[in-house]
Amino acid sequence: MSPRKAENELTRGMIMDAARELFVKNGYQHVSMRQIAKELQCSHGAIYYHFKNKAELFYTIVEEDFRSLDELLQTILDKEMPKREKLMEIFLGYIEFGLQHQSQYEIMFLIKDEEVRSYLHQSPNVSYERFASAVYGLCEGKASIGQIWTVFLSLHGFVTHYCRSGQTYDDVKDLAMVHARFIVKGLLD
Amino acid sequence: MSPRKAENELTRGMIMDAARELFVKNGYQHVSMRQIAKELQCSHGAIYYHFKNKAELFYTIVEEDFRSLDELLQTILDKEMPKREKLMEIFLGYIEFGLQHQSQYEIMFLIKDEEVRSYLHQSPNVSYERFASAVYGLCEGKASIGQIWTVFLSLHGFVTHYCRSGQTYDDVKDLAMVHARFIVKGLLD
DNA sequence: TACATTATTGACCGATGGTTAATTAATAAG
DNA sequence: CTTATTAATTAACCATCGGTCAATAATGTA
Numbered sequence: 475m476s477p478r479k480a481e482n483e484l485t486r487g488m489i490m491d492a493a494r495e496l497f498v499k500n501g502y503q504h505v506s507m508r509q510i511a512k513e514l515q516c517s518h519g520a521i522y523y524h525f526k527n528k529a530e531l532f533y534t535i536v537e538e539d540f541r542s543l544d545e546l547l548q549t550i551l552d553k554e555m556p557k558r559e560k561l562m563e564i565f566l567g568y569i570e571f572g573l574q575h576q577s578q579y580e581i582m583f584l585i586k587d588e589e590v591r592s593y594l595h596q597s598p599n600v601s602y603e604r605f606a607s608a609v610y611g612l613c614e615g616k617a618s619i620g621q622i623w624t625v626f627l628s629l630h631g632f633v634t635h636y637c638r639s640g641q642t643y644d645d646v647k648d649l650a651m652v653h654a655r656f657i658v659k660g661l662l663d
Numbered sequence: 664m665s666p667r668k669a670e671n672e673l674t675r676g677m678i679m680d681a682a683r684e685l686f687v688k689n690g691y692q693h694v695s696m697r698q699i700a701k702e703l704q705c706s707h708g709a710i711y712y713h714f715k716n717k718a719e720l721f722y723t724i725v726e727e728d729f730r731s732l733d734e735l736l737q738t739i740l741d742k743e744m745p746k747r748e749k750l751m752e753i754f755l756g757y758i759e760f761g762l763q764h765q766s767q768y769e770i771m772f773l774i775k776d777e778e779v780r781s782y783l784h785q786s787p788n789v790s791y792e793r794f795a796s797a798v799y800g801l802c803e804g805k806a807s808i809g810q811i812w813t814v815f816l817s818l819h820g821f822v823t824h825y826c827r828s829g830q831t832y833d834d835v836k837d838l839a840m841v842h843a844r845f846i847v848k849g850l851l852d
Numbered sequence: 853t854a855c856a857t858t859a860t861t862g863a864c865c866g867a868t869g870g871t872t873a874a875t876t877a878a879t880a881a882g
Numbered sequence: 883c884t885t886a887t888t889a890a891t892t893a894a895c896c897a898t899c900g901g902t903c904a905a906t907a908a909t910g911t912a
Contacts, residue, residue: 484859503692506899517861519902524859528900624821624842631820632813638772652809653816660849673890695869706891708872713889717870 484516486524486534494535497577499640502532536578540601543571547604557612558662564608565629565654572633573643580637602626617661625657673705675713675723683724687765691721728764728771729790735760736793746801747851753797754818754843761822762832768822791815798850806850814846 492513496505511518525531550563572579681702685694700707714720739752761768795811
């Protein structure tokens with residue numbers, strides 16, 4: 475019975491960080507508000523002071539993370555390097571993002587759950603369009619729209635599989651390189 | 664109060680069929696024994712007479728489905744045709760199987776649940792090993808182990824995506840051809 | 853110090869779900 | 883017909899979960 479630890483106040487950021495870690499590790503459905511609270515060493519009721527409900531907490535995290543995907547893509551595009559290497563970086567970056575935000579990725583591209591889905595609008599489409607037009611530009615007409623789609627599906631397969639097996643990007647870094655090289659080769663040569 | 668409907672006895676097969684459909688539609692965690700029972704128009708307790716628990720029911724389904732995938736692969740391998748075409752057939756066959764047996768495929772490769780996956784350690788690996796060694800043999804040393812894995816993941820991405828959007832194999836036959844050709848080309852040329 | 857505001861607690865609710873145990877009906881065997 | 887076995891029903895148990903809320907402690911402020 476010692477409410478309010480002054481030196482250790484609860485913030486939205488703290489909640490999001492703890493929640494993100496749990497969501498990534500266990501998936502949306504397997505994380506309860508009580509678990510998050512336990513991680514933060516606060517009561518689960520406290521979280522509801524900062525977020526309306528579980529879905530809103532999750533959606534806030536997803537939005538933040540997808541902003542970082544946009545930044546990542548832009549960062550790579552702004553670099554000075556050969557286009558072929560840029561493609562490699564984009565593909566690897568996409569895989570890395572997918573694996574480091576597994577729960578989010580799942581929501582965007584895999585999950586059927588209507589309750590959660592209703593929170594998103596066209597984010598997946600927008601995300602793909604950004605990706606596709608970047609790749610298209612870097613191929614200088616060598617690749618068709620259909621081929622870029624094929625490329626996306628191949629990356630998607632990689633991410634999907636390792637999302638399911640729950641491994642980290644570092645665990646599969648080498649395999650990701652092989653995968654990306656295979657795709658770049660098929661695209662440009 | 665009318666236990667035991669004689670003319671409509673409950674069998675393991677009936678339970679598995681109903682459960683498979685629900686598992687695929689909603690995912691392991693989102694399907695309750697009560698839902699399955701409702702679908703079968705029996706009591707949920709009845710299922711426990713035929714299966715020890717939910718996980719065992721699920722595991723039994725998965726095992727059965729893996730067997731049918733293995734059979735498909737063997738059928739193709741037994742055919743008489745050039746190796747390049749055989750590769751195409753395997754890839755297209757894999758996609759076709761995935762899309763025409765979406766239920767099985769999703770159970771086998773898409774479900775993430777830890778509790779469940781602890782039940783099936785070998786099945787997916789064994790199934791993949793069959794696929795990989797078949798492809799390896801057909802490439803005559805041109806492909807590395809890593810590349811074959813890459814190929815598998817690319818196919819996986821295709822199937823996964825179109826499983827989600829619920830299209831039939833016929834709907835995406837042409838795209839599947841593009842995809843498979845892309846892969847074969849990267850593998851052999 | 854007294855007061856108002858803010859943050860946190862912990863009990864509680866209704867729902868759901870896995871699982872088990874007691875019980876009852878249908879069927880087969882003798 | 884009687885009895886044993888099998889297969890199913892029903893209800894109850896227990897845990898968990900999302901979410902709410904009144905009570906209350908910590909803090910800033912006047």
